[in-house]
Amino acid sequence: MIGRAAHRALIAALFLFLLAPVVLVIPMSFSADAFLVWPPSGFSLRWYTAMWRETKLMEAARNSILLACLVCAATLVLAMPAALVLARGRFRGREALVALLTAPLLLPTIVLALALLILFVGYGLIGSWPGLLLAHLLVALPYGIRVLMTAVSTLPPAVEEAASSLGAAPWRVFRRITLPLMLPGVAATAAIVFLVSFDEVVISLFVVGPELTTLPVAMFRYVESRTDPLVAAVSALLVLLTLSIVIVLERAVGLGRALGK
Amino acid sequence: MAGTALVLEGLTKRYGTLAPAVDALSLTVQPGEFIGLLGPSGCGKTTTLRMIGGLIEASGGRVLVDGRDVTALPPHRRDMGIVFQNYALFPHMDVAGNVAFGLEMRGMKRGEIAAKVEAALDLVRLGHLAKRRPKELSGGQQQRVALARALVIEPSVLLLDEPLSNLDAKLREEMRAEIQDIQRRLGITTIFVTHDQAEALAMCDRIAVMAQGRIAQLGTPHDIYEHPASEFVADFVGRSNRIAGHAADGRLNIGDLTIDAPAPVAPGPVTVMIRPHRIAFTAGGAGWNEVRGSVRRVTYVGDVLACEVTAGGAVFLVEQPTQPGVPPPEAGAEVCIAWRVADTLVFPRETA
Numbered sequence: 001m002i003g004r005a006a007h008r009a010l011i012a013a014l015f016l017f018l019l020a021p022v023v024l025v026i027p028m029s030f031s032a033d034a035f036l037v038w039p040p041s042g043f044s045l046r047w048y049t050a051m052w053r054e055t056k057l058m059e060a061a062r063n064s065i066l067l068a069c070l071v072c073a074a075t076l077v078l079a080m081p082a083a084l085v086l087a088r089g090r091f092r093g094r095e096a097l098v099a100l101l102t103a104p105l106l107l108p109t110i111v112l113a114l115a116l117l118i119l120f121v122g123y124g125l126i127g128s129w130p131g132l133l134l135a136h137l138l139v140a141l142p143y144g145i146r147v148l149m150t151a152v153s154t155l156p157p158a159v160e161e162a163a164s165s166l167g168a169a170p171w172r173v174f175r176r177i178t179l180p181l182m183l184p185g186v187a188a189t190a191a192i193v194f195l196v197s198f199d200e201v202v203i204s205l206f207v208v209g210p211e212l213t214t215l216p217v218a219m220f221r222y223v224e225s226r227t228d229p230l231v232a233a234v235s236a237l238l239v240l241l242t243l244s245i246v247i248v249l250e251r252a253v254g255l256g257r258a259l260g261k
Numbered sequence: 262m263a264g265t266a267l268v269l270e271g272l273t274k275r276y277g278t279l280a281p282a283v284d285a286l287s288l289t290v291q292p293g294e295f296i297g298l299l300g301p302s303g304c305g306k307t308t309t310l311r312m313i314g315g316l317i318e319a320s321g322g323r324v325l326v327d328g329r330d331v332t333a334l335p336p337h338r339r340d341m342g343i344v345f346q347n348y349a350l351f352p353h354m355d356v357a358g359n360v361a362f363g364l365e366m367r368g369m370k371r372g373e374i375a376a377k378v379e380a381a382l383d384l385v386r387l388g389h390l391a392k393r394r395p396k397e398l399s400g401g402q403q404q405r406v407a408l409a410r411a412l413v414i415e416p417s418v419l420l421l422d423e424p425l426s427n428l429d430a431k432l433r434e435e436m437r438a439e440i441q442d443i444q445r446r447l448g449i450t451t452i453f454v455t456h457d458q459a460e461a462l463a464m465c466d467r468i469a470v471m472a473q474g475r476i477a478q479l480g481t482p483h484d485i486y487e488h489p490a491s492e493f494v495a496d497f498v499g500r501s502n503r504i505a506g507h508a509a510d511g512r513l514n515i516g517d518l519t520i521d522a523p524a525p526v527a528p529g530p531v532t533v534m535i536r537p538h539r540i541a542f543t544a545g546g547a548g549w550n551e552v553r554g555s556v557r558r559v560t561y562v563g564d565v566l567a568c569e570v571t572a573g574g575a576v577f578l579v580e581q582p583t584q585p586g587v588p589p590p591e592a593g594a595e596v597c598i599a600w601r602v603a604d605t606l607v608f609p610r611e612t613a
Contacts, residue, residue, distance in 0.1 A: 156347070156349065158345045158346075158347060158349035159349045159350075159351060159352070161316050161336070161343070161345070161349065162343065162345060162349040162350075162351075162407075162410075163351070163362065164316075164335070164336040164337045165314055165315075165316070165336045165337070165339070165341060165342065165343040165411075166337075166342075166362050166363030166366055166410065166411075166414060167337050167338075167340075167363055167366035167367055167414065168337055168362070168366045169335075169337050170335075170337075172366065173337075176362070177351060180353045181352065181353060
């Protein structure tokens with residue numbers, strides 16, 4: 001009995017540790033103070049109204065959303081065929097290719113960021129849409145390929161064989177059978193990749209420019225010069241956005257199923 | 262529908278440097294014929310079926326459908342209906358959608374598809390379940406959907422890959438009869454892969470017993486059962502007493518017993534095989550082998566009486582239907598058993 005209680009207490013402590021900073025942001029965002037102080041002396045919605053007037057942040061937010069959508073679309077288009085081949089194919093060097101394609105997950109992001117900076121400067125890609133898209137694809141693709149590979153490997157191959165024996169050419173097998181059966185995995189990939197891109201800060205810091213920046217970078221810059229609770233309000237909205245994506249995904253397809261567990 | 266002739270010519274499948282999974286297999290299937298590929302797991306029967314359907318590439322040989330070489334064609338251009346062991350229904354489509362799929366792929370008109378789907382579902386008695394999803398159906402119903410889906414495209418050849426092995430015993434017998442009826446009615450050339458010898462005997466016009474990628478024997482169920490070509494076939498199809506013996510002077514010695522062989526045999530070590538239910542507790546006569554021995558064990562299961570009789574150092578399993586008013590023999594009793602010489606199967610013993 002004591003063991004079980006201790007177990008529960010441990011889990012509770014872990015949750016508290018993980019979630020406390022996130023939870024803290026929410027009362028903070030309703031602060032009536034002009035500075036970030038804990039506890040707030042009073043509560044108000046002033047920072048929720050103030051943030052919409054912060055044009056730099058708002059523009060960065062629009063950029064981030066658009067970028068995340070583009071990264072999402074590009075990742076699906078690129079990762080889908082890759083995942084099909086990598087999960088199904090039996091060819092020499094398959095394992096090495098999987099390792100190579102998922103390597104960016106293991107590399108220190110700062111190293112990637114520096115490398116991209118050096119590379120992008122030469123091609124004038126710093127602070128440009130193509131540059132940001134490429135940089136985010138680099139981090140998003142490994143996730144996309146991983147999750148889609150899991151989705152592919154849970155498909156029963158006989159179903160596709162049956163479709164092809166019934167007269168469906170490979171493209172129609174994919175469109176009518178493989179893709180619909182992979183939809184949960186595709187949805188999960190889209191959500192994860194969207195969040196990875198939306199949340200990406202290290203690489204973005206290096207490749208954004210004065211004309212084009214992303215929300216996390218803009219927030220980082222904001223707190224460098226200002227110390228009011230406005231960022232807490234933005235953060236609270238981000239928590240809400242992330243949470244709703246996860247909940248929608250969970251409701252729509254079941255997160256466990258989407259990740260192939 | 263007139264059936265289609267299917268010819269396999271030296272069909273071979275090799276994986277790397279291993280012994281071939283299918284080794285130069287040749288088989289001519291008559292139009293409308295129901296052929297069973299029967300063998301233990303790993304004998305190459307499923308590999309053969311998959312090569313016929315184009316699901317795996319042949320390493321060598323040809324597949325001819327009505328004289329046309331289809332070996333190089335992908336599965337979607339072979340016009341063969343395949344029923345898979347696990348049914349492989351499309352989980353995201355309802356029953357009607359599953360059956361309609363092949364017709365849609367053929368670019369058939371909507372109205373025509375609906376009529377054909379209805380007819381196909383009626384054929385397998387599932388018309389009332391057209392709107393169900395596969396996971397809402399029982400195993401037997403799923404199997405019938407799979408069958409309807411394969412048949413509705415009116416394929417030139419029907420390929421059945423262990424279609425009954427996931428069903429329970431009672432359902433299996435029903436489906437056995439049902440598949441057989443439909444096949445006869447449509448006259449469709451059919452290849453049926455199974456490891457179950459009773460299924461093969463009951464359903465097929467001819468059976469190809471396979472071992473190690475080759476056909477060990479091709480024949481009617483009667484041929485295969487009564488005149489097995491090898492010890493392997495005799496052992497795999499039906500049950501047999503398997504007794505080590507020695508051939509000399511045209512007769513067979515088992516320990517101190519001497520019995521007659523049905524045909525001249527070369528001298529040397531042999532395996533003698535006799536079906537248990539062909540041995541009776543009678544004195545023989547002309548054309549019979551007769552042996553005296555003692556009953557070692559009696560198993561009485563109501564309709565069948567099984568006795569182990571030791572004679573000449575060997576054990577003979579005897580199985581007979583029980584007779585009214587005849588008590589089973591007691592263990593230790595001296596009995597006379599006999600079987601027809603023609604039921605004595607003799608194979609040269611494979612020396613290791």
